[in-house]
Amino acid sequence: DAKTTQPPSMDCAEGRAANLPCNHSTISGNEYVYWYRQIHSQGPQYIIHGLKNNETNEMASLIITEDRKSSTLILPHATLRDTAVYYCIVSLGDKLVFGAGTILRVKS
Amino acid sequence: DAGITQSPRYKITETGRQVTLMCHQTWSHSYMFWYRQDLGHGLRLIYYSAAADITDKGEVPDGYVVSRSKTENFPLTLESATRSQTSVYFCASSGDSFTYEQYFGPGTRLTVT
Numbered sequence: 304d305a306k307t308t309q310p311p312s313m314d315c316a317e318g319r320a321a322n323l324p325c326n327h328s329t330i331s332g333n334e335y336v337y338w339y340r341q342i343h344s345q346g347p348q349y350i351i352h353g354l355k356n357n358e359t360n361e362m363a364s365l366i367i368t369e370d371r372k373s374s375t376l377i378l379p380h381a382t383l384r385d386t387a388v389y390y391c392i393v394s395l396g397d398k399l400v401f402g403a404g405t406i407l408r409v410k411s
Numbered sequence: 412d413a414g415i416t417q418s419p420r421y422k423i424t425e426t427g428r429q430v431t432l433m434c435h436q437t438w439s440h441s442y443m444f445w446y447r448q449d450l451g452h453g454l455r456l457i458y459y460s461a462a463a464d465i466t467d468k469g470e471v472p473d474g475y476v477v478s479r480s481k482t483e484n485f486p487l488t489l490e491s492a493t494r495s496q497t498s499v500y501f502c503a504s505s506g507d508s509f510t511y512e513q514y515f516g517p518g519t520r521l522t523v524t
Contacts, residue, residue, distance in 0.1 A: 339513075344518075345515075345517065345518070346501045346503070346515030346516055346517055346518055347454065347501070347503075347513075347515045348515065349512040349513060349514070352511075352512070396511075398456055398459070398469065399456070399513065400456075400470075401446075401453045401454035401455075402453060403453055404453070
């Protein structure tokens, strides 16, 4: 059963912020939210993860709602190289279950 | 080179043949994983290993065998390949815990004819 819901695709203009939503309404208190991405034909790449607080690293920011039922991955200045499938995953820490993800197309 | 590598990158084999896919990582990560990726199914976990000589089944283990005699290597063997095992196979590793930042290899594209 899917634990997360993501839109199948999104477009973003180059240089603009890309905001990718994820719903995880059944998340349990000790489950983390992970984001990975997969650029065409490559292995998935870890982006960021969080439990309750918002997180930021050199790649992206993760905003988790107070009730933890949804989150948003923000790529602050999207480039063409950010075109990829983005996966939102919730996990207790036992394994990663990849869904279909969101295809993000960054357009010039 | 540092990182995680997979070999071969491409393989064509016949039904019934035994095939071994290799995975090697240079970080001394404790955890290693094998996934397969198919259209319509996304990435699915086949087997994983928490340390040398410790392995466990994932979501789709049937038809596959793994071993881990050394920390850095985690080979995946298809004992008798079937057409349904045509897929792209990804190996991954992580250091501190099961799912904390997994690093993925470039993948092996396997075709079973």
